[in-house]
Amino acid sequence: MLKKLLLIAIILQMGIQGFAQDTYLNAEAKDIEKTYLGGETYKVKMFPQKFKSEKPKNIIFLIGDGMGVSQVFAGLTANKGHLFLENCKYIGFSKTQSSDNYITDSAAGGTALSAGVRTYNGAIGVDPDNNPVKTILEDAEENGLATGLVSTSAITHATPASYIAHQPSRNMYEEIAADFLKTDIDVFIGGGTQHFTERKDGRNLLNELKEKGYRVESDLNKIKNIKTGKLAALTADVHNGRINERKSMLPVATKTAINILSNNKKGFFLMVEGSQIDWGGHAASTIYVVEDMLDFDKTIGKALEFAAKDGETLVVVSADHETGGMAITGGSFETGVVNAGFPTGGHTAVMVPVFSYGPGAEKFIGIMENTDIHAKMKKLLLDN
Ligand code: MG
Ligand code: ZN
Numbered sequence: 001m002l003k004k005l006l007l008i009a010i011i012l013q014m015g016i017q018g019f020a021q022d023t024y025l026n027a028e029a030k031d032i033e034k035t036y037l038g039g040e041t042y043k044v045k046m047f048p049q050k051f052k053s054e055k056p057k058n059i060i061f062l063i064g065d066g067m068g069v070s071q072v073f074a075g076l077t078a079n080k081g082h083l084f085l086e087n088c089k090y091i092g093f094s095k096t097q098s099s100d101n102y103i104t105d106s107a108a109g110g111t112a113l114s115a116g117v118r119t120y121n122g123a124i125g126v127d128p129d130n131n132p133v134k135t136i137l138e139d140a141e142e143n144g145l146a147t148g149l150v151s152t153s154a155i156t157h158a159t160p161a162s163y164i165a166h167q168p169s170r171n172m173y174e175e176i177a178a179d180f181l182k183t184d185i186d187v188f189i190g191g192g193t194q195h196f197t198e199r200k201d202g203r204n205l206l207n208e209l210k211e212k213g214y215r216v217e218s219d220l221n222k223i224k225n226i227k228t229g230k231l232a233a234l235t236a237d238v239h240n241g242r243i244n245e246r247k248s249m250l251p252v253a254t255k256t257a258i259n260i261l262s263n264n265k266k267g268f269f270l271m272v273e274g275s276q277i278d279w280g281g282h283a284a285s286t287i288y289v290v291e292d293m294l295d296f297d298k299t300i301g302k303a304l305e306f307a308a309k310d311g312e313t314l315v316v317v318s319a320d321h322e323t324g325g326m327a328i329t330g331g332s333f334e335t336g337v338v339n340a341g342f343p344t345g346g347h348t349a350v351m352v353p354v355f356s357y358g359p360g361a362e363k364f365i366g367i368m369e370n371t372d373i374h375a376k377m378k379k380l381l382l383d384n
Contacts, residue, residue, distance in 0.1 A: 033287040038336035044082040051359045052311030057267035060303045066278030066323030075293030077331040084301035088355035092365045096321040107170040109320030110162025116374030125166040132166035146186045146264035148257040153275035154192030189253040191236030243291045251299045281323030284342040314360045319352035
């Protein structure tokens with residue numbers, strides 16, 4: 001009984017603390033797991049810092065949703081002192097404020113990164129007056145480059161949606177899904193089947209995608225072997241599960257997307273999102289944060305491995321905002337134990353790190369606006 005009351009109190013408190021933007025989350029108090037007890041670690045490889053060109057032909061942008069410095073350091077501690085991220089020798093910080101709020105949500109944060117425009121919380125690819133703003137993915141497509149999106153959440157969720165859709169609200173999932181059909185994106189892999197098939201307008205967008213020449217798949221074992229063509233891969237009804245359920249979905253999907261996109265001789269733009277670092281912060285769960293941080297870092301490793309071999313690929317890793325105000329209060333590099341507290345169930349205002357590797361990486365240093373990340377990428381990738 002006491003436990004039940006405590007649960008209700010916690011959930012109520014989270015509601016008050018600005019949980020409203022993320023009502024899609026199931027903030028079960030059982031996820032309040034403050035201590036990561038250590039677990040499997042992986043070996044981090046260091047890649048050469050020599051590149052073929054001064055400007056990148058390809059950009060892989062990896063967004064850790066809700067990933068602040070503490071989330072990175074929690075992962076670094078859990079993996080006993082090292083992350084693939086350490087390959088990124090150029091480091092900066094990004095200011096995350098939205099046009100109407102000191103604390104951004106992932107829609108405004110995503111739109112700043114995708115289109116270089118500060119907008120209101122909840123906005124997907126539109127400015128404060130609701131005019132559509134062109135994203136780097138759309139610009140890349142217009143210039144003949146290949147484009148892709150990969151996410152552990154629904155592909156219609158705020159972060160990936162900001163790259164391809166233009167809607168006044170992040171909650172318009174069906175409208176966002178329909179926006180995918182208006183583009184020529186080459187590859188997308190994530191959850192969200194339901195937004196393509198169970199629709200108020202009765203359309204079956206998966207059939208429409210097939211008619212447009214996409215291969216539509218849901219089985220990761222099939223997806224991972226696809227090397228060419230256009231791919232629409234929806235691996236969950238809505239969001240992919242936590243790591244125990246989705247396993248290596250994110251690194252495998254990222255590798256697959258790179259394989260397909262790198263066929264384009266002109267280059268490519270790929271955005272990859274580690275969505276659930278944010279959800280770990282909302283749930284005040286150190287375990288959830290660490291699991292997803294490590295999964296995200298392994299995915300970064302896949303991107304770096306390709307970039308090191310290719311020599312013309314810029315890899316940038318950043319976040320839309322920090323979540324939870326995560327504070328690491330204890331830990332050990334020997335055991336991988338991490339202890340943390342979370343003063344809020346919502347997002348925070350703090351700057352987030354920007355890590356980069358490859359040609360052009362040196363541009364992403366110092367304190368920058370989140371919108372600058374878009375400007376720098378666009379200049380490097382598309383200005384000839
Ligand atoms: Mg997100
Ligand atoms: Zn969030």
